[in-house]
Amino acid sequence: MSVKEVNGGYVIDFTLNHERFRETIPAPHNKTAAKRVEEQEAIYKMAISLNDKAIASRFPNSKIIQKAFDSGCNYTIHDYSNIWFKQKQRNWSHTTIRGYTQKYNSYIQPNWGHLKLTDFKASMFDxxxxxxxxxxxxxxxxxxxxxxxxKRAYFDGVIESNPVERIERYKQENIEPKPFNQSEIRRILKALQPPYKEFYQFAFYTGLRTGELLGLRWEDVDIENHVAHIRVNITSGKEKSPKTAGSIRTVELHDLAIQALRSIKSSIFYDSKRVFIDPKTMNEYKYADGLRKYVWKPTLEKLKVPYRYPYQCRHTYASMMLSQGKNPMWVAKQLGHSDWGMIRKVYGRWINQTL
Structure with a gap:
């Protein structure tokens, strides 16, 4: 028996995994108390054998449990990933949650999720x-x-340092934009039927992100003053505020962007809320993938124009404006960047160049 009577109670005393555990439990000497202490001992052994913190948490003041679970770090990377997600996800956008979850489930959990935080080494990642x-x-x-x-585990005092800080960042290849030239733009727009023509014409001549195009409302548009106020973004079917403070902005509209708006407003595809709607359903867009698959891609293939993702419309606008001598800071604000550092880095060769 590893439960013995002593003055004032019982002693639990057992050895597990070559380690001795001992604890005194104050209790009266009777059959009910003795049975309860024996059951408690059995739970201790189960919790320690299975390394199950949920079971152990039932006895937070137990010396045996404290010794087994609080001496050193018993959290795995998977344990703390759940803690981190739970604490932080309220501050994340839907897109951020999806991105983090994909990286964790695809690469981190299968490779290192089972490791204790203290067993992970930077060399494992490399x-x-x-x-x-x-x-x-x-x-x-x-x-x-x-x-x-x-970092969450370090700030919580669970580990003494963050080993990932010792992993150097890997070299990233900068993929240079491949904007459309004026001939390609004209051919694409000529081949498109309304309201797809207006959608992509507006994209080419504003540089808005796809989610900003889908979310644009008539209340945000001032045709007379040639401006649009970017206030919402459609991401994964949900209306959200733009990702950064710089993305909430007022953009000046090119004459051809105004032309697209006027064409939409006088057509059968006019909707009182969204500027651009799906002509097949006459409802607002939730996703842009259908536009890319069934409108954009077939049009480029038909015209034999080298395929580029629709996001290149944004790059095309930026390169056009810079080539026309627009101030890089103005272009940065139009695109929703906080400064022109990204403009210089991504579009440097188009500054004062001819498209």
């Missing part, structure tokens, strides 16, 4: 990265998620 076929950008994004999990 070894994985050296064999991975992922881009430098994806590897760095995975590193960022892993680092935030460890």
């Amino acid at each position: 070894e994985w990265a050296s064999e991975s076929l992922l881009s430098g950008k994806s590897i760095n994004e995975t590193r960022n998620v892993l680092s935030q999990i460890f």
